[in-house]
Amino acid sequence: MKKLIAILVLMSATFAWAADAGDTSDVGDQHSKHLVRTVTNDEGEHLLADSFSKTLYVFDLDQHKPAPVCTGDCAEVWPPYIVTDAEAATLKAALATIARANKKLQLTYEGRPVYTYIFDRKKGDDMGDGLGGVWHYIEVKDLNLEN
Numbered sequence: 001m002k003k004l005i006a007i008l009v010l011m012s013a014t015f016a017w018a019a020d021a022g023d024t025s026d027v028g029d030q031h032s033k034h035l036v037r038t039v040t041n042d043e044g045e046h047l048l049a050d051s052f053s054k055t056l057y058v059f060d061l062d063q064h065k066p067a068p069v070c071t072g073d074c075a076e077v078w079p080p081y082i083v084t085d086a087e088a089a090t091l092k093a094a095l096a097t098i099a100r101a102n103k104k105l106q107l108t109y110e111g112r113p114v115y116t117y118i119f120d121r122k123k124g125d126d127m128g129d130g131l132g133g134v135w136h137y138i139e140v141k142d143l144n145l146e147n
Contacts, residue, residue: 057078082106095109
């Protein structure tokens with residue numbers, strides 16, 4: 001019985017989150033718009049987010065590297081935003097991909113791999129911004145997805 005209650009609570013939380021995620025703005029062209037969107041944080045800033053409305057971050061230590069350096073335990077806390085070959089083919093302007101060591105394609109913004117943060121729980125959360133002085137969200141006002 002306790003297991004059933006726990007499952008029902010989890011399901012209702014998931015449905016509530018999915019319903020809340022519905023009022024996001026898509027960014028980009030017809031094909032890539034489902035890969036990224038904008039969310040608004042508590043300060044009213046418009047942030048780049050993944051298809052599930054989780055804020056996307058860049059990692060300073062990735063700059064000027066041939067492959068993402070956030071791997072292993074780092075990638076457990078900061079999951080890379082992985083895209084398919086078909087999705088990668090639709091990307092334009094500031095969005096592209098980089099190959100990870102496992103050959104999966106990670107979305108990039110202006111050449112920098114992007115990640116989510118596992119402790120961001122709801123749309124607009126940006127708890128990872130500024131952590132360690134090396135993690136930063138991407139403000140949409142700086143985003144250029146036009147050709």
